[in-house]
Amino acid sequence: MNRQWIVLTTTAALAFGTLVPVTVAGPASAAGGTAPASTTVPPATGHSHPQVLSVAGAGVYRIGASLAALTAGGHIDWTAPGCGSVVHAGVTGSWAGVFILAFRDDRLVEVGTATAPPHSPAGASVGMSFAELEDIYGRRGSLIRNDAGDAEAYLVRVGSRVELFTGHPIRPGVGYFQVGPASFVERNFRQGPAC
Secondary structure: OOHHHHHHHHHHHHHHHOOOOOOOOOHHHHOOOOOOHHHOOOOOOOOOOOOEOEOOEEOOEEOOOEHHHHHHOOOEEEEEEOOOOEEEEEEOHHHOOOOEEEEEOOEEEEEEEOOOOOEOOOOOOOOOOHHHHHHHHHHHEEEEEOOOOOOEEEEEEEOOEEEEEEEOOOOOOEEEEEEEEOOOHHHHHHHOOOO
16 A cells, blocks of 8 residues: 555545534533533543654554454554555544554554654654754754655654654645654655565
8 A cells, every 4th residue: 555645545534534623512501601610511622642652652552562462452443455464554542543553464563643643752743844853853863865766754763663754745844753663664765665
């Protein structure tokens, strides 16, 4: 499955999902009164997003986790075959629509998002410019280009794993933030899908 197609589809779905406002009005507010404090409902803010995505993953979506175990635990919503033994998956619960996962040989090798939050442990996220990432990471990160020379990304190495911030298909800046082993995440960006 083409990574750009996944990013575009996810971005569109998330954009349409955020266009529908949710409001709550109880009987007291409809009648012009004030509801008692014990029954006041806070304004709707959408579903709860994970706040931090690190090279270890987030929540139950830990790098190295088994697809079979996550599926059995009710944490996987859908799957789609990728290249070779790679399987892409969507998540359930409050993180549905936030993460897209990639598994190779049944093991989680990539967690990616086109939303903000989450942010990296250093505070970087989708929507930032590459210059902002350079301000955050300094010498710990670097702007890279793929082998074809037609795409750029910001790469941060953390041991054998990476944070990778790739461009947005429509506007300048970060459109997708992903983490995982460099042998999968970085290689896929530089050379195309690893089979």
